[in-house]
Amino acid sequence: MLKFKRRIVVAVFMCILVFLPACWPAEAAKIEAGDNLTVGVGELIDDDLYLFGDLITVSGIVTGDAILFGREVVVDGNIGGSLLVFAETVRIDSDVAGTVRGGANSAIFNGSSGRDLMIMANSITVSGSVGQDLFAAASNGTISGSVGRDLKSSMSRLVVDGPVGGDIDAVVSELILGPNAQVSGMVTYTSEQEATVSDQAVIGGSMTRLDPPKKEVTAVSAWHSAWSFMRPILSLLFVALLMILLFPAVTKGSAVMIKEKPTPSLGAGALVVFVTPIAAVILLVTIIGIPVSFLSMLLYPVLLYLSRVFAGYFLADLAFEKFGVELHPVWKVLIGVLVFALIFKIPYIGWLVHLAAVIFGAGAFMHYMLAQKRKQIDLSETAAEENV
Numbered sequence: 604m605l606k607f608k609r610r611i612v613v614a615v616f617m618c619i620l621v622f623l624p625a626c627w628p629a630e631a632a633k634i635e636a637g638d639n640l641t642v643g644v645g646e647l648i649d650d651d652l653y654l655f656g657d658l659i660t661v662s663g664i665v666t667g668d669a670i671l672f673g674r675e676v677v678v679d680g681n682i683g684g685s686l687l688v689f690a691e692t693v694r695i696d697s698d699v700a701g702t703v704r705g706g707a708n709s710a711i712f713n714g715s716s717g718r719d720l721m722i723m724a725n726s727i728t729v730s731g732s733v734g735q736d737l738f739a740a741a742s743n744g745t746i747s748g749s750v751g752r753d754l755k756s757s758m759s760r761l762v763v764d765g766p767v768g769g770d771i772d773a774v775v776s777e778l779i780l781g782p783n784a785q786v787s788g789m790v791t792y793t794s795e796q797e798a799t800v801s802d803q804a805v806i807g808g809s810m811t812r813l814d815p816p817k818k819e820v821t822a823v824s825a826w827h828s829a830w831s832f833m834r835p836i837l838s839l840l841f842v843a844l845l846m847i848l849l850f851p852a853v854t855k856g857s858a859v860m861i862k863e864k865p866t867p868s869l870g871a872g873a874l875v876v877f878v879t880p881i882a883a884v885i886l887l888v889t890i891i892g893i894p895v896s897f898l899s900m901l902l903y904p905v906l907l908y909l910s911r912v913f914a915g916y917f918l919a920d921l922a923f924e925k926f927g928v929e930l931h932p933v934w935k936v937l938i939g940v941l942v943f944a945l946i947f948k949i950p951y952i953g954w955l956v957h958l959a960a961v962i963f964g965a966g967a968f969m970h971y972m973l974a975q976k977r978k979q980i981d982l983s984e985t986a987a988e989e990n991v
Contacts, residue, residue: 633651723741861913
């Protein structure tokens with residue numbers, strides 16, 4: 604067992620060697636992690652921008668791409684490239700030359716995008732201008748701005764009250780076309796009820812409603828659906844049980860890192876999750892990097908899967924500590940992972956919670972392993988000094 608643990612540690616640190624060179628930004632790029640991060644009015648970032656924090660405000664000019672991860676993100680400065688943003692609340696009031704991609708609980712887009720807008724959220728409001736296509740998935744969405752080409756969405760309630768240069772293709776429970784809606788192409792929607800269309804709305808093509816597919820429920824199909832729902836949850840619980848029994852220090856230590864170093868964990872996790880695949884592909888073009896690339900891609904999905912276990916233990920430990928309840932670590936990890944696994948199933952917001960758990964868990968694990976490595980170095984230096 605000890606040899607096996609050592610192999611795991613060695614493999615992880617080989618992965619770190621892959622991450623670090625690839626994650627290091629260009630010389631002029633700006634990368635920061637902290638609680639309150641601001642790019643002030645008049646400030647120029649003449650390259651890419653990477654910010655990982657709690658409250659993020661970008662009021663200056665970014666000539667390259669911007670990648671923003673936080674709890675609350677406000678962008679009212681122009682972005683010369685594309686924008687990737689994930690937060691609880693997102694508001695974009697400026698011009699983005701490229702594509703805007705992101706996810707949030709509440710997303711407000713008042714600016715403009717030169718290309719596409721791709722957003723997933725619980726609530727979406729678009730009053731700005733989308734240069735090309737708009738892809739949206741949400742519980743509720745209001746599109747009062749302009750869309751250059753097609754609008755494709757999956758929502759519970761969708762309100763369109765602005766010009767659409769192409770077609771509308773939507774899967775909705777309720778579709779409303781307001782008086783300012785001007786659709787150049789066709790409107791095709793899948794819904795159980797007819798759309799509400801204002802007399803002032805203009806539709807250039809045909810308008811077609813499709814019935815949602817109906818599945819015949821049988822005892823076999825019901826059992827299959829129930830098993831399909833429970834199987835990933837049971838698998839995750841089994842892995843969580845193995846981790847707390849075989850690697851309790853790693854599981855607890857990673858959870859502690861989320862609590863003690865939330866912002867560094869967010870930053871490191873985002874780099875690991877999004878940069879590792881790119882780094883692995885780049886390493887494939889070098890002879891020396893090929894085995895490291897294959898190893899990193901083998902460990903990559905394992906780390907992403909285990910990160911949910913670390914996040915689950917953190918959630919349960921935090922909750923029980925708040926209520927003054929002391930439980931065995933096994934029960935903590937099982938309860939925490941079960942709660943997370945059920946939240947992951949919630950439409951529209953489950954994927955966002957899932958992504959947050961993976962990012963925080965992966966980043967916390969990396970910080971825990973680095974802390975363990977530092978301890979080993981300190982112990983070796985102390986032993987060397989005593990022997991002198």
